[in-house]
Amino acid sequence: MTEQKTEKHEFQTEVRRLMDIVINSLYTDREIFIRELVSNASDALEKLRYIQLMEKEIYDESLPLEIEISTSGEDNTITFTDYGIGMSRKELLENLGTIARSGSRSFVEALEKSSTEGGDLIGQFGVGFYSSFMVADSVEVFTRGYRKNSEHLVWQSCGDGTFEIKKGKGHRRGTKVIVSLREDAKQFSDPDVVRDILKKYSAFVPFPLKLNGEQINTTEAIWLRNKNDITDQEYGGFYRFQTNSFDEPRYRFHFFSEAPIDMNVLLFVPEDNMERLGFGRMEPAVGLYSRRVLIDESPKNLLPDWMRFLKGVVDSADIPLNISRETMQDSSLVKKLNSAITKRFIKFLEQSSIEDPKSYGDFYGKFGFFIKEGVASDFEHREQLQELLRFESSRKEEGDLVSFKDYLSGMGEDQEEIYYLLSSARDAVENSPHMEFFRKENIEVIFIYEPIDEFVMSTLSEYNKKKIVSADSVDIGAAGEPSDVPSEEEKSLCGWMKEVLGERVGDVRVSSRLVDSPVAAFNSDSAMTQGMKRIMRNINSGAEVSSIVRLEINSGHALIKNLISIREKDEELAGIIAEQLFDNALLAAGYMENPASIVGRINSILERLGSV
Numbered sequence: 122m123t124e125q126k127t128e129k130h131e132f133q134t135e136v137r138r139l140m141d142i143v144i145n146s147l148y149t150d151r152e153i154f155i156r157e158l159v160s161n162a163s164d165a166l167e168k169l170r171y172i173q174l175m176e177k178e179i180y181d182e183s184l185p186l187e188i189e190i191s192t193s194g195e196d197n198t199i200t201f202t203d204y205g206i207g208m209s210r211k212e213l214l215e216n217l218g219t220i221a222r223s224g225s226r227s228f229v230e231a232l233e234k235s236s237t238e239g240g241d242l243i244g245q246f247g248v249g250f251y252s253s254f255m256v257a258d259s260v261e262v263f264t265r266g267y268r269k270n271s272e273h274l275v276w277q278s279c280g281d282g283t284f285e286i287k288k289g290k291g292h293r294r295g296t297k298v299i300v301s302l303r304e305d306a307k308q309f310s311d312p313d314v315v316r317d318i319l320k321k322y323s324a325f326v327p328f329p330l331k332l333n334g335e336q337i338n339t340t341e342a343i344w345l346r347n348k349n350d351i352t353d354q355e356y357g358g359f360y361r362f363q364t365n366s367f368d369e370p371r372y373r374f375h376f377f378s379e380a381p382i383d384m385n386v387l388l389f390v391p392e393d394n395m396e397r398l399g400f401g402r403m404e405p406a407v408g409l410y411s412r413r414v415l416i417d418e419s420p421k422n423l424l425p426d427w428m429r430f431l432k433g434v435v436d437s438a439d440i441p442l443n444i445s446r447e448t449m450q451d452s453s454l455v456k457k458l459n460s461a462i463t464k465r466f467i468k469f470l471e472q473s474s475i476e477d478p479k480s481y482g483d484f485y486g487k488f489g490f491f492i493k494e495g496v497a498s499d500f501e502h503r504e505q506l507q508e509l510l511r512f513e514s515s516r517k518e519e520g521d522l523v524s525f526k527d528y529l530s531g532m533g534e535d536q537e538e539i540y541y542l543l544s545s546a547r548d549a550v551e552n553s554p555h556m557e558f559f560r561k562e563n564i565e566v567i568f569i570y571e572p573i574d575e576f577v578m579s580t581l582s583e584y585n586k587k588k589i590v591s592a593d594s595v596d597i598g599a600a601g602e603p604s605d606v607p608s609e610e611e612k613s614l615c616g617w618m619k620e621v622l623g624e625r626v627g628d629v630r631v632s633s634r635l636v637d638s639p640v641a642a643f644n645s646d647s648a649m650t651q652g653m654k655r656i657m658r659n660i661n662s663g664a665e666v667s668s669i670v671r672l673e674i675n676s677g678h679a680l681i682k683n684l685i686s687i688r689e690k691d692e693e694l695a696g697i698i699a700e701q702l703f704d705n706a707l708l709a710a711g712y713m714e715n716p717a718s719i720v721g722r723i724n725s726i727l728e729r730l731g732s733v
């Protein structure tokens with residue numbers, strides 16, 4: 122007999138880094154490697170079950186779809202066996218040699234950025250197969266693919282940066298993973314310890330899960346049960362199993378319906394928004410099932426894009442079992458599911474916001490971005506979605522939120538429009554000259570802080586027939602004539618300031634809305650809001666974005682009165698002051714691009730003022 126040929130390979134750099142972290146981790150919950158290996162076995166069985174539906178030729182067709190775990194205290198091993206799809210040589214190289222999975226990749230990226238210990242992150246994300254090296258001296262994977270002519274292969278690694286692949290002798294379909302435990306991880310060969318861990322993490326594996334022959338789980342599909350019979354613990358356990366996580370879902374939405382289409386739906390909103398924490402764009406994570414059989418765990422069109430923060434299950438008996446994933450994506454059934462589920466989910470959120478505004482506010486703080494994205498992109502549901510928007514407002518304390526509905530109910534009889542103001546922060550907006558008029562008139566203004574909010578406002582453009590307008594571009598002075606007609610002196614000052622400031626201002630006029638500020642700048646560009654301009658400049662720093670503003674002066678303010686007299690004595694100095702007032706106005710309005718020029722000018726003003 123010839124010697125078995127063994128190929129030696131190096132792990133991809135990222136895997137090596139990941140394994141270093143995993144091996145040296147002081148992470149206390151090392152037990153999660155069991156959850157990870159069970160979940161891989163379960164995935165492999167799901168895939169096989171799916172392939173069976175497609176009526177492909179399958180090797181070892183009659184093997185039961187189950188997972189067997191065995192422990193040996195003597196050998197100090199724990200072994201995971203499944204009769205799933207197995208892996209080819211190429212798959213072994215890719216799946217257990219690189220980081221193909223986006224979850225592990227973002228884990229590594231998160232580690233680079235983060236200052237926390239790797240262990241905390243392992244707990245939050247799970248690191249898949251490689252987590253076995255938290256407890257292993259050596260891991261062996263025996264595998265055989267489901268195709269008639271697949272090879273039987275053995276993969277082995279001691280976690281030292283390399284792995285080996287050679288041909289094996291067995292001939293069962295599927296995968297067996299033998300974990301040889303480190304001295305300090307002996308407890309994982311004790312069946313009593315392992316049983317507890319399986320019950321904790323893997324109670325909802327949809328295949329029989331056996332430990333040394335004894336079945337551990339009940340393989341029921343929780344989403345098909347009546348919700349009155351399901352405890353919070355069961356829901357939580359199912360959620361954690363499905364998402365490989367440890368958190369408690371903040372919302373769950375479980376319903377059953379027969380029309381317009383048969384569906385059992387169980388949706389969860391997680392505790393945290395991973396996108397917001399910087400882990401990259403989420404993939405759809407509501408799996409599509411047909412009578413408990415997983416059709417697609419990450420279906421693209423099942424729900425609108427903005428709902429990608431949801432986890433859970435949609436099971437519809439109307440979906441034909443032998444449909445291919447590709448046709449699935451465009452099928453009219455999926456469109457019907459999409460529309461029915463989305464509508465109900467939005468209604469559910471609205472209801473939750475009424476029942477418990479505080480929890481909803483908390484949800485909105487973390488997941489509000491998705492709602493806004495929905496308003497901006499999901500035309501079909503925009504009208505329903507706008508009811509889910511929440512804002513800070515001039516009538517509320519920082520952190521308290523109002524809806525459009527709340528805003529409308531607080532409006533005076535003669536108020537025709539809804540006002541909002543974009544700013545960088547609460548105290549900046551409170552002190553903005555743009556607020557003076559509204560404060561004086563006791564008109565509520567919605568405060569927004571991010572360009573996406575402004576984008577949402579301009580996308581909506583009205584709510585309940587009331588126009589939504591930015592408080593910095595509205596021509597409020599024109600609504601009621603200024604009480605005092607400007608004097609000749611004031612008119613002349615305006616004309617002169619326009620000359621001094623040149624192209625940068627569209628117009629300088631005496632204000633009828635300013636109370637405390639000497640001057641204020643307003644966006645006089647009807648085509649583009651200041652927020653949009655900010656975005657455009659951010660995207661392309663060299664972009665020529667027009668920044669025409671209107672300057673209003675407060676003729677009652679001492680500074681303006683002084684400016685008139687300074688202009689008579691020293692026009693040059695008055696010019697510098699006018700420039701400065703203009704910059705101050707831009708700064709206060711949040712329009713200033715480059716505040717650096719200001720400092721030098723202030724110094725020269727101070728110098729010259731000494732000599733007036």
Ligand code: ADP
Nearest residue numbers: 161162165205207208216222248249250251296
């Ligand atoms: P994930 O399960 O999130 O994809 P893992 O690191 O746990 O990441 O596993 C990597 C890949 O290895 C899996 O996607 C799968 O293709 C393959 N794999 C792991 N275990 C098995 C198994 N028991 N049977 C078949 N394939 C497996």
Ligand code: MG
Nearest residue numbers: 160161249250
């Ligand atoms: Mg996995």
